[in-house]
Amino acid sequence: MQLCGHSVSPYFERVVIALDIKGVMDQVELAGVPGGFKSEKHFSYHPLGKIPFLIKDDGTSITEGQVIAEYLDRVLDGPDLMPHDFEQATQARLIARVMDLYFSEAVKPFGRIAFGGESTDAEVEKAKLEDIPMAFNYLEKYMGNGQRAVGDDWTIADTALIPHLYWYGALQVRFDLEGYDRWPRLFAYWNHVKDTDIVTRSFDRIKESYDEFFGGKDG
Missing domain, CATH: 3.40.30.10 (Glutaredoxin)
Structure with missing residues (x-):
C-alpha cells in the first residue's frame, strides 16, 4: 500500500x-x-x-x-488505536472531530497568513479572541485525565491532536496566541506527551516537509 x-x-x-x-x-x-x-x-x-x-x-x-x-x-498489526471500550472509542472520535471541524477552522486566518495568503484584521481578531478559545473549550470537555488524550494509551485521538498542536505551537510563537494554561486537561496532556518519541519524530517529519516546500522559511 x-x-x-x-x-x-x-x-x-x-x-x-x-x-x-x-x-x-x-x-x-x-x-x-x-x-x-x-x-x-x-x-x-x-x-x-x-x-x-x-x-x-x-x-x-x-x-x-x-x-x-x-x-x-x-x-495492520500492532496495538489497537481505537479503544475497545465503546465509550472511550466515542470519546476518541469526538476529539478528532473537534480538531478537524472546529480547531482547524478557528486557526485558518493565521494559517493563511503563515502560508503566504491574507486575512483581514477583523478575521484575525475574531479568531484570536473568540474562535480559538471556543474550539479549545469544546476540546477540553472531552479530553481525558490520563497520560494520553483518552486514558493512558495512544489512540486515534492522539494521532489527530499531535499534528494540529504542532501547527498551533508554530502560530502561537509567531502571532502571540494564547497558551494552554486556561484548559487544565489540555495543558496536562501536552506536558505528558510533548517530549515522547512519537511526538518528537512527528515534529521532525513536519519540519522537514515544511522546509521541503518553503525552504525553511516561516511564511
Whole structure:
C-alpha cells in the first residue's frame, strides 16, 4: 500500500503517526502525489485533488485522513488505536472531530497568513479572541485525565491532536496566541506527551516537509 501526501498536512501526518505507534512504518510506502498535485492521476485517486489518500494493493484508493487511519488500524498489526471500550472509542472520535471541524477552522486566518495568503484584521481578531478559545473549550470537555488524550494509551485521538498542536505551537510563537494554561486537561496532556518519541519524530517529519516546500522559511 502507498500513503500519498506530505507531512506538512496534519491530515496526512496523523496517518503516519498511527503507523509509527503501531510499529508498522515498513508496511506502507510513504509516497508523494503520483503524477503531481492536481494531475489527472491525482484526481483519479482523490476526486477533489487533495491529500492524503491511500492506494491499496488492489489499486483502489481511500481518502480522508481519519478514515485512512482507522482503516490501517484495523488491517495492520500492532496495538489497537481505537479503544475497545465503546465509550472511550466515542470519546476518541469526538476529539478528532473537534480538531478537524472546529480547531482547524478557528486557526485558518493565521494559517493563511503563515502560508503566504491574507486575512483581514477583523478575521484575525475574531479568531484570536473568540474562535480559538471556543474550539479549545469544546476540546477540553472531552479530553481525558490520563497520560494520553483518552486514558493512558495512544489512540486515534492522539494521532489527530499531535499534528494540529504542532501547527498551533508554530502560530502561537509567531502571532502571540494564547497558551494552554486556561484548559487544565489540555495543558496536562501536552506536558505528558510533548517530549515522547512519537511526538518528537512527528515534529521532525513536519519540519522537514515544511522546509521541503518553503525552504525553511516561516511564511
